[in-house]
Amino acid sequence: MEKSMIGKVAIVTGGSYGIGQSTAIALSKRGVKVVIADIIEDPFHQTLNSIVGAGGEAIFIRCDVSIAKEVQQLIEQTITSFGRLDFAFNNAGIEGINAKTHECSEENWDKTIAVNLKGVWLCMKYEIPEMLKHGKGVIVNCASIAGLKGFPGLPAYVISKHGIIGLTKTAALEYAKDGIRVNAVCPGVIHTPMIDRLTKNDPQAAAQYTAMEPIGRMGYPDEIAEAVVWLFSEAASFVTGTSLTVDGGIMA
Numbered sequence: 553m554e555k556s557m558i559g560k561v562a563i564v565t566g567g568s569y570g571i572g573q574s575t576a577i578a579l580s581k582r583g584v585k586v587v588i589a590d591i592i593e594d595p596f597h598q599t600l601n602s603i604v605g606a607g608g609e610a611i612f613i614r615c616d617v618s619i620a621k622e623v624q625q626l627i628e629q630t631i632t633s634f635g636r637l638d639f640a641f642n643n644a645g646i647e648g649i650n651a652k653t654h655e656c657s658e659e660n661w662d663k664t665i666a667v668n669l670k671g672v673w674l675c676m677k678y679e680i681p682e683m684l685k686h687g688k689g690v691i692v693n694c695a696s697i698a699g700l701k702g703f704p705g706l707p708a709y710v711i712s713k714h715g716i717i718g719l720t721k722t723a724a725l726e727y728a729k730d731g732i733r734v735n736a737v738c739p740g741v742i743h744t745p746m747i748d749r750l751t752k753n754d755p756q757a758a759a760q761y762t763a764m765e766p767i768g769r770m771g772y773p774d775e776i777a778e779a780v781v782w783l784f785s786e787a788a789s790f791v792t793g794t795s796l797t798v799d800g801g802i803m804a
């Protein structure tokens with residue numbers, strides 16, 4: 553176990569399912585106290601139960617990351633419950649509706665940008681003041697390989713992820729001398745509920761996503777979680793402003 557992480561406090565947005573769930577559990581295994589923040593409370597409390605069942609500490613806080621008041625309350629409740637904030641994985645995101653640029657509705661555009669891009673900004677807006685109080689903190693924003701290249705049919709998603717990378721670089725520069733590191737992670741195709749929705753569980757559609765992966769398979773959420781844990785850790789103490797691809801070789 554990485555000793556420097558024991559007793560630290562992390563917020564994981566979108567922690568009910570997928571990459572967020574795996575990251576919350578991976579952080580807990582390092583002794584981190586975890587706030588699982590999500591718009592949906594999983595009825596089976598899978599993230600919470602697997603952390604608490606293994607002897608870890610976690611709470612669930614309902615929060616829509618696109619609403620400022622809810623994000624502000626998320627940070628306030630985190631401080632009330634655990635007294636500090638050391639790490640934040642701003643991961644909550646939606647894929648939006650598949651439609652080419654001229655067919656993308658204004659509603660689809662606004663919703664996707666609100667959750668994916670405004671949501672990450674709002675989280676940082678309220679997380680950073682807490683980190684500044686202690687002169688220390690690490691933020692990891694969940695971008696995507698869609699933040700580095702175009703994907704036909706996903707204009708709002710692609711823009712939101714490109715925006716996250718710009719926001720990450722900007723915040724990294726703004727707070728580099730304040731002890732706060734800010735990085736992004738760019739997953740490739742990772743087998744989560746999001747991919748199941750995109751493929752509609754059709755094996756042929758899933759095979760098309762797998763075919764994008766030079767490594768010959770989809771990634772597991774745990775493989776993103778381990779990269780995020782590393783970015784939070786002291787082992788990454790000189791890493792800020794970067795966008796780490798964890799993508800089975802797609803961007804190569």
Ligand code: NAD
Pocket residue numbers: 565566567568569570571572589590591592615616617618643644645646647667694695696697738739740741742743744745746747
């Ligand atoms: P997922 O749909 O499996 O999980 C997303 C989580 O975010 C869910 O728990 C959901 O309830 C939550 N969420 C959605 N809207 C929210 C909101 N407004 N406020 C709070 N929580 C909200 O998706 P995933 O695949 O685990 O994706 C997690 C992140 O990884 C997303 O930002 C996604 O864009 C990114 N990503 C995923 C892949 C992939 O292949 N799965 C690839 C690249 C990037």
